[in-house]
Amino acid sequence: MTDNTSSPRPFSSALPAVIFVTSIFFCNFLSRVIFAPLMPVMQVDFDFTHAGAGHLFLALAVGNALGLFVSGLVSRALYHRRTVAFSAMLVGCCALSVPQAGSFWTLLLTVFALGVSVGLYLPSGIATVTSLVRKEDWGKTMALHELAPNAAYVTAPLLAEAVLLHFQWRTALYLLGAAQLCLAAWFLKAGKGGEYPGVFPGPDTIRRIVRRPVFWLLVLFMCTAVGASLGPYSMLPLYLSDAHGYTREQANQLLAISRIAGCFAPFGAGWITDRWGPKPAILLAVSCNCLTLTGLGLASGEWLVAMVLLQPVFSVLVFAPAFTVLAFAFEPQDRAVAISLMGPLNALFGLGLFPTLLGHMGDAGHFDLGFLLLAGVLLGALCCLPLLPGRAQGGEV
Numbered sequence: 001m002t003d004n005t006s007s008p009r010p011f012s013s014a015l016p017a018v019i020f021v022t023s024i025f026f027c028n029f030l031s032r033v034i035f036a037p038l039m040p041v042m043q044v045d046f047d048f049t050h051a052g053a054g055h056l057f058l059a060l061a062v063g064n065a066l067g068l069f070v071s072g073l074v075s076r077a078l079y080h081r082r083t084v085a086f087s088a089m090l091v092g093c094c095a096l097s098v099p100q101a102g103s104f105w106t107l108l109l110t111v112f113a114l115g116v117s118v119g120l121y122l123p124s125g126i127a128t129v130t131s132l133v134r135k136e137d138w139g140k141t142m143a144l145h146e147l148a149p150n151a152a153y154v155t156a157p158l159l160a161e162a163v164l165l166h167f168q169w170r171t172a173l174y175l176l177g178a179a180q181l182c183l184a185a186w187f188l189k190a191g192k193g194g195e196y197p198g199v200f201p202g203p204d205t206i207r208r209i210v211r212r213p214v215f216w217l218l219v220l221f222m223c224t225a226v227g228a229s230l231g232p233y234s235m236l237p238l239y240l241s242d243a244h245g246y247t248r249e250q251a252n253q254l255l256a257i258s259r260i261a262g263c264f265a266p267f268g269a270g271w272i273t274d275r276w277g278p279k280p281a282i283l284l285a286v287s288c289n290c291l292t293l294t295g296l297g298l299a300s301g302e303w304l305v306a307m308v309l310l311q312p313v314f315s316v317l318v319f320a321p322a323f324t325v326l327a328f329a330f331e332p333q334d335r336a337v338a339i340s341l342m343g344p345l346n347a348l349f350g351l352g353l354f355p356t357l358l359g360h361m362g363d364a365g366h367f368d369l370g371f372l373l374l375a376g377v378l379l380g381a382l383c384c385l386p387l388l389p390g391r392a393q394g395g396e397v
Contacts, residue, residue: 011137017192018144021129024088024183025148028121030159031095031114031176032060032351033152036234037160037252038169040241045169046104050238054359056111057234061352063112067119068343075198080124080131083198085188087124090117092180099170119347123339128194130327130335136274138327143270143320150316153233153259157252198337209338214329217388219342221282221322224381226350228289229315231374232296233259234355236308239367244304254308262312269320278321279388285317286382290375297371325389 008014035042039053048056067087075083094114101107125145133141163172209215236255240246246254272281292314295307330338354374361370 008132008134011133011140014132014141015144017132018129018141020187020191021084021125021132021193022145022148024084024187025121025125025145026152026155027176027180027183028088028091028118029149030152030155031091031173031180032064032118033149033156033230033233034160034172034176035060035111037157037237037255038164038172039234040237040248040251041164041169042107046107048104050235050242050359050362051356052104052359053235053238054356056108057355057359058352059108059112060115060118061347061350063115063117064119064347064351065115065344067116068122068340068347069119071120071123071340071343072198072200072337074120075124075127076200077197079197080127080194081191082188083124084121084128084194085184085191087117087120088180088184088187090120092177092184093117095173095177095180099173115347119343122343123337124194124198126323126327126339127196127198127332127335128191131196131332132193135327139270139274139320139324140267142323142327143267143273146269146316146319146323147263147267149229150259150262150265150312153312154256154263157237157256161249161252196332200337205334205337206341209330209334209341212329213387214325214389215338215342217384218322218326218329218338219345220381220384221286221318221388222342222346223349224286224378225315225318225322226346227354227374228293228350228378229312230351231354231358232293232311232315232371234351235358235362235367235370238362239358240308242362243367244300254305258308259312261309262316265313265316269317273321273324278325279385281321282318282388283382283385285314285321286378286385288314288317290378290382293371293375293378297368297375329389 035056043053071083074086078086091114094110094117098110098114101110129141129145130138159172163169237248237251240251240254241248269281292307292311295303296311299307326338327335358367358370361367
């Protein structure tokens with residue numbers, strides 16, 4: 001019988017187990033972001049506008065928000081490790097169902113279900129990887145965990161174009177669904193960590209968490225970070241094609257190249273977080289993100305290419321330090337609940353409302369103004385950075 005228990009260990013010895021969980025997160029996130037490079041083809045297939053594309057991302061976001069909110073109830077019954085496997089299994093089933101949609105409304109419903117399944121993962125995933133590694137190595141651990149979405153950003157357009165060379169867009173979802181089901185079975189048998197139950201956010205737990213200023217500060221920075229990362233990514237293929245004359249292939253190629261450097265950026269964020277604390281990393285990320293989002297809205301030609309390449313690097317830097325603040329600020333039994341409470345807001349604003357806003361702005365012929373508005377939101381959030389604690393040194397923050 002496989003021993004699935006694990007006590008916190010140094011980062012190097014826990015690395016294989018952390019990579020296993022990170023692999024599930026990679027496929028989880030890839031199932032969510034694959035729609036961006038496929039969107040031009042899906043628009044033709046289902047005959048919807050840029051605003052319709054935004055509504056598709058909104059359906060994914062609302063489902064994700066619901067999944068995050070109920071994740072505590074699921075992990076209370078299954079424990080965190082089995083919840084990670086359960087989420088992977090559901091994502092696999094939903095990914096196989098999306099290609100069967102016969103209309104735009106059916107597509108919205110299946111994407112909503114996919115969002116719910118995806119949302120179940122994150123609180124239990126964070127709880128699982130932090131249970132594997134000793135506290136002083138959490139910065140590096142979270143940086144490795146955050147490598148998964150950044151690698152998915154690169155993989156999605158490459159997978160989309162590879163599939164579209166010979167098959168329909170639906171094949172990409174079939175491949176992802178099969179991969180998720182295989183990972184779910186494997187992790188259920190051999191995965192480690194997370195052998196403790198989640199906590200469903202009851203009234204007393206919610207009050208204990210939301211009364212702390214650090215929670216709302218993290219909500220602010222995580223919402224804007226998700227919006228700055230997923231918002232532009234979701235709409236860049238449409239923006240580059242419609243506003244700047246790129247072909248679908250050119251847009252997806254640039255989209256993939258732009259995310260390569262972002263794969264390594266979290267390690268820099270983890271190093272800054274472990275050495276100097278999370279606030280310098282967040283300051284760097286948000287400040288540079290404001291500049292590059294402004295560039296996306298104003299630049300053209302070679303300068304636009306430079307902004308497309310630089311913006312993703314800074315958009316991912318905030319996650320490792322923000323999750324590190326959360327890990328230090330909350331006890332293990334509250335950590336997953338805090339994520340499940342802030343997660344719905346992150347999903348609604350970052351994954352849903354920002355792409356929807358950009359889609360409507362695109363239909364109105366003002367994609368550029370949408371990027372400028374997003375930069376303004378980040379600039380406003382930066383004003384609250386002095387209120388964010390660096391590390392919890394005891395007591396509540």
